[in-house]
Amino acid sequence: MKNYPNFQNQTLNKPRNGQTESNRIKLPLEVKKAIIVSLRTLNGQRFKNGEASLQRNGEALLQLNGDELSPQQNQIWDELSWACRLETQTHVIMVWHIATSLCEKEKECKQDNLVMKSTPFIVANALSKYCTYLVAFAPRFLLDNSYMTEVIFDQVVQEARDVLNGCNSATSKFGKMKTISAGAGKGDPGENIIKRGAALAKHIKELLVDNVRRWEILADFLAEMMLFVTPSNDTTVHAEYLAKGGEFVTHLWALLSHAGILERDSAHEDV
Numbered sequence: 001m002k003n004y005p006n007f008q009n010q011t012l013n014k015p016r017n018g019q020t021e022s023n024r025i026k027l028p029l030e031v032k033k034a035i036i037v038s039l040r041t042l043n044g045q046r047f048k049n050g051e052a053s054l055q056r057n058g059e060a061l062l063q064l065n066g067d068e069l070s071p072q073q074n075q076i077w078d079e080l081s082w083a084c085r086l087e088t089q090t091h092v093i094m095v096w097h098i099a100t101s102l103c104e105k106e107k108e109c110k111q112d113n114l115v116m117k118s119t120p121f122i123v124a125n126a127l128s129k130y131c132t133y134l135v136a137f138a139p140r141f142l143l144d145n146s147y148m149t150e151v152i153f154d155q156v157v158q159e160a161r162d163v164l165n166g167c168n169s170a171t172s173k174f175g176k177m178k179t180i181s182a183g184a185g186k187g188d189p190g191e192n193i194i195k196r197g198a199a200l201a202k203h204i205k206e207l208l209v210d211n212v213r214r215w216e217i218l219a220d221f222l223a224e225m226m227l228f229v230t231p232s233n234d235t236t237v238h239a240e241y242l243a244k245g246g247e248f249v250t251h252l253w254a255l256l257s258h259a260g261i262l263e264r265d266s267a268h269e270d271v
Helices: 029-042 051-064 075-084 089-105 119-137 146-163 170-182 193-207 211-229 235-243 248-259
Strands: 003-005 024-026
Touching: 029 051, 029 119, 029 211, 051 075, 051 211, 075 089, 075 193, 089 119, 089 146, 089 170, 089 193, 089 211, 119 146, 119 211, 146 170, 146 193, 170 193, 193 211, 211 248, 235 248
Parallel strands: none
Antiparallel strands: 003 024
């Protein structure tokens, strides 16, 4: 299995021109298993950019609590689904990556070794970083125009530098992001990507107090989002990468193509 760069803190330190991949991480076997489970769970439904997982988990939580099912009561769907319908898929990937990274840095997470070694934690972090890797280094695989993806990524880099200006350690950076998160409202087009990521992290942490459940839902969402970003009409880029051994997304694309299940929900084509 090919290794992939760890994007923690990398957004601040890497210039666009002449950018190089940093220390690499390996996509674990748990990721493949999670993707297959997500595919089976969808059971032939068109891919919905993670929204189906939020709705499904929200309903499961209601049943667990003994509540009657009602769309108005599905808080997970109501509070988090806005982050699946941003201007572009690149926005969606980056906002969820920021939120996942902030959840990873939370004290209750870092002090819980069982959670940090759990399959959901491993899957969520690996897929969050891998999708961001595609944004930064392989945008042709994604739904958006590759030039637009590069522009948006550069925008996020600059936003991060502006917001975290003067923060010289990981602790001070996290502290600044927590301050932003504490004052964040629900994301809207008027807010930048960094603030939207902070807002999403706030909603996730407030809504999912149980640390174990939080990572289960994040893993489900990110596995489903990975399926959503996989379909591509650009067969050339897949052929090019297959000749070099292939990307994870290329092998997944080949699998889905062979199975004939490459259609997204039409409501999400222009995210």
